[in-house]
Amino acid sequence: MTDLVSDVARHLEVSPRWTRMLLTGEKMPNVALLHHLASYFNVAGGEAFFTASPTDALNRELTTILLQYEPQEQDPLKALLAKHGVVAADLRLHGGPLSPAQLEQIDQIVGNVLRTILPPGDQP
Structure with missing residues (x-):
């Protein structure tokens, strides 16, 4: 966690203390930081990944992975x-x-x- 906090803090150009609170869910990022977080974690959907409900975000990511393993004709x-x-x-x-x-x-x-x-x- 320490390495992740340091790396994300450098990428976002914010303090390590604030970054740790962000990564543990104690703080919420502003819209500008959402863009940088999406870039850092390389998530599909950009800022929408972080603003979607946890269920929707997880479903979207898992569906992308599942499609790689399922035959193209799914129906x-x-x-x-x-x-x-x-x-x-x-x-x-x-x-x-x-x-x-x-x-x-x-x-x-x-x-x-x-x-x-x-x-x-x-x-x-």
Whole structure:
């Protein structure tokens, strides 16, 4: 903590005592210092990172990290609809994420519907 306080104090050009109080949550920075804090900690969103609620700030940062590890196609229902050439649909899920069995059922339903309405040469 001592090294962090010294380094941040030099970066912000404020006293180490005030910096320690800032880093422990006893003091609040002014708007000008928020810019320097965002720069020092290299946080996405700049000053908004510090003014957002803790839950929102943490969620934003963790979402960025999670997106690095998840496949690019995150919505299996959208992928399924695209597989069958559906370009628009109401995708509001009112009961949470779908199970693999539900996705398989939707795949069968959409496939069967499309096979009955599309001409033979255009079927998926």
